[in-house]
Every structure is written in C-alpha cells, then in structure tokens.
Amino acid sequence: MTRDDAFLQFLLRMGDNTLVLGHRVSEWCGHAPVLEEDIALANTALDLIGQTQMWLALAGEVQGDGKSADDLAFLRDAWDFRNALLVEVPNGDFGRTLMRQFLFDSWHKLMLERLKGSSDERVAAIAEKAVKEVTYHVERSRDTVIGLGDGTEESHARMQEALDYLWPYVGELFAGDAVDAEMVAADIAPDPASLRADYDAILAEVMAEATLSIPKSGFAHKGGRDGRMHTEHLGHLLTSMQWLQRAYPGARW
C-alpha cells in the first residue's frame, strides 16, 4: 500500500463517518419529539454533511481520478464505504439517537483535536473548522444523555438499553490497521488506539453523571472502516440517500 492509497482510505473513513451519520440524523427532520430538538438535529446533520464535502473533496483530489465529493457520496456502493459501523445503525428512538451521537461526538472531538496538528495542512485546516462545530455537538449530546439518563424511570431504562445496544460498536473506532500505521508514520493522523484512554475517561464521567452503567464487555463489531463487512442497514440507507442520482444520473439543480 502506497502512502497515497492509505491517505485516500483515511479520508474516506473520515468523510464516510460524517456522511452516513449526517444522513441518519437528517432522518429525524420533521419527526423529532419537539420543535427545538428537530431544528437542533437538522443543524447537526447539516454540519456533518458540510464536513463530508471537505473530506470527500480532498479524497477525490488525492485519488486523482477527477471524482467530486458528490461522485464519491452518491455513486459508490456499500462495499466501498469506509464508515465505522456505529454510524450506520438505525436511529431507534430519540434516546438511542442521542446516545449514538454522544458516543460518536466524543471520539470525533478527540480525533479532530489531534488532526489540527496534522503534517498535511489540508487535513489540519478541515479539522480546525470542524472541531468548532463538533465541540457544540458533544456539548449538546452530552447534556441530553445526562438529562435522559438521570431522568425518569422510563428515560433511564431507555438510555441504558441504548448504551447496551451501541456499546459493541464503540471498539471499532479505536482499532488501528495498516492504513493507520501509514498515517502515523507520515504524521498525518494519530493512532486510533491512542485516543482510547481520554475517551474512556470522558465516558466514565458522563455516564456516572447520567447514572448509566458502561457494559463490561470488550467485544467489538468490526468491518466498517475497512469495508470488509458492513451491517445490512447501510445498503438500505444508501438506497434512500442515492436513489435520485441512480434514477436520474447526473441530475443537477
């Protein structure tokens, strides 16, 4: 694997995470439990799609086949996606959506903070811009996890159920491979495993405040960020996200 091959994979991982999660969060538009949350979720989704445009545009540039961010978003099939499995699982109820958001945001913020110091200045510039948005995302998802976790008997039960369901998808965020080793060697991105201690500390603090128990199991589903095996849910998501470009190739407005 050449350095550019690894760099492309890294950029697709970043961009596909924000693309797939952005699409998932946008599914709440018009359906959230209250108007204020509806708008807040739509804002988050738009932030993530905006970040996707930057990551995938750079991915297209590095790939060198003249592909745009739109080409990469709308014309790849499931096996070409490099997002972590966590972001493609269905939303579930509002509580599970916000739990997933918090689990992702916490990782996302740590990652972007480190990427601000990337040896590739294009990566550093994207991280610089995105981290401001993500700092707000995590503030909001954290407060909601605490509010609902330490809320009523029902909200607590639902949040614990959400954490139990999502926990096996967390480990993949920190599982490094040859791509990551190449990025570390080039000083472009950190070793994912090096973010874990800070992540665990944040989670321990927030979950204690939310009166939720972090599952003991260290089992982690894998296969998203290397594209080896996505969940069945990704194909369904892409079907609705990509249908317009598939049905009317090249359609513009």
Added chain:
Amino acid sequence: MKNEWPLWEIFIRGQHGMSHRHVGSLHAPDAAMAIKNARDVYTRRNEGVSIWVVEAQHVAASSPSDKGPLYEPSESKVYRHPTFFDIPEEVGAM
C-alpha cells in the same frame, strides 16, 4: 400538561446591534438548554453574538386594556418631540 417544558423568551444581540432584541420564544427544560435551543433556532443564519433567555413567567407585561390611561395622554403632547428647533443645513441628516 405538567410534563410540558417551560416557555422562555429569547433575546439576541446582533453582530452590529448595540442592545439585545426580543426575537421570539421557545420551550426548554432549563436555562442552559434554553440557550442551546436558542442558538439552534435563532442564530443559525449568523444573527447573533450574545443570547439572553428569560423564563416567560418572569416577564411582567402591561395590560392591553390599560391602553387609554397609559398611552393616550402623550398623544396630545407634541412639544415632547424635539421637532421645534431649526437645524443648520451643514449638520445634514440627523
């Protein structure tokens, strides 16, 4: 409706505005969330640099039925407007 979140009145100071201006109201469980919701609902098009929130029940308002005694007396007192001075041309628009 005891499960309903309280109503908050939202005030935003714009980029170039000197004072906070009432922009609307929204629901939130507490003041901190009200500020977050206001950020999402009222500043998403770059409208502001500062947010105040006040729980609506703490706003005391004048009663519309007092309109007569409150406002009518000033209608006939035009001399309270500073319109009786000659402004020199050189001053321009004020």
